[in-house]
Amino acid sequence: MDAYQNVGIRRRMKRFFRRDGRALIFAMDHGFEHGPTDFEEHWEHVNPRIIIKKVMRAGIDGVMMLPGLARIAGNDVKPDRGLMIKLTSKTNLRPKDDQLLQSQLGYVEDAVKLGADAIAATVYWGSPQEDAMMRQFAEIASYAHDLGFPVVQFAYPRGPYINEKYGKKEDYRVVMYGARAAVESGADMIKTYWTGSRETFAKVVDAAAGVPVLLSGGAKTDNPVDFLKLVWDVIEAGGAGAVVGRNIFQREDPEPFIKALLRVVHRNEDPEEAAKAEGLL
Numbered sequence: 001m002d003a004y005q006n007v008g009i010r011r012r013m014k015r016f017f018r019r020d021g022r023a024l025i026f027a028m029d030h031g032f033e034h035g036p037t038d039f040e041e042h043w044e045h046v047n048p049r050i051i052i053k054k055v056m057r058a059g060i061d062g063v064m065m066l067p068g069l070a071r072i073a074g075n076d077v078k079p080d081r082g083l084m085i086k087l088t089s090k091t092n093l094r095p096k097d098d099q100l101l102q103s104q105l106g107y108v109e110d111a112v113k114l115g116a117d118a119i120a121a122t123v124y125w126g127s128p129q130e131d132a133m134m135r136q137f138a139e140i141a142s143y144a145h146d147l148g149f150p151v152v153q154f155a156y157p158r159g160p161y162i163n164e165k166y167g168k169k170e171d172y173r174v175v176m177y178g179a180r181a182a183v184e185s186g187a188d189m190i191k192t193y194w195t196g197s198r199e200t201f202a203k204v205v206d207a208a209a210g211v212p213v214l215l216s217g218g219a220k221t222d223n224p225v226d227f228l229k230l231v232w233d234v235i236e237a238g239g240a241g242a243v244v245g246r247n248i249f250q251r252e253d254p255e256p257f258i259k260a261l262l263r264v265v266h267r268n269e270d271p272e273e274a275a276k277a278e279g280l281l
């Protein structure tokens, strides 16, 4: 017989991933990690309850937030969608060098109390503070797994040595390394950077050895179809979907855009066709 925890982990994974094994998740930790200026383009979206209602209506599969925001808007995440609570973060207000560390700002118990379906933490692989984040992740993952919660690692290569050795943090060799390190440290889902091509992203997916790899959205593209094409490439490369923030909340009307993204992620629709079907073209 299965251990109780394994049943819990599998059931909770299904709140994010549909039968096709893919998910589109809305990210809203920007008020903390980047600052509220990220919302200035469409200021009403600084209110988590307003944007969460919109993403729910559009049919998003899950939402990722920090604990305090989940206290305000976690209840607006429908019970059949995934709620991912992230327990580590940093502000952009810290001295630059200290921004290579994500600190713990909440505990597994907090996520459980908030009704989380998955628990997330970041590791900046290659950072001078890598050791602290590895330990933090190990503690969170071990306890969360004991309680039957899947654990998500935001596996981001970052730091001076990465730049020196690979030139940029999006080099597929180092993104692949981070994804593999996430797997070997016990992650059940991985969120990471785009590597620039389907071929290289497919290698990241291979290195993850069956653990689902989600794209970390990145800055808003002016043309919505460009972002749909990026997500299409992720899917074609074997990626499991995307965790998207700015490309959603920095658009005036995020609902048709999310619906088009869902067409690409779950129906393998061509990005231009998906955009046309939702009135974006």
Ligand SMILES: O=C(COP(=O)(O)O)[C@@H](O)[C@H](O)[C@H](O)COP(=O)(O)O
Residues within 6 Å of the ligand: 027, 028, 029, 030, 033, 154, 216, 217, 218, 219, 243, 244, 245, 246, 247
């Ligand atoms: O990982 C994050 C920040 O990464 P960053 O330090 O900006 O590279 C999160 O704040 C976001 O949740 C993540 O980037 C997804 O949001 P978008 O990138 O799609 O806005």
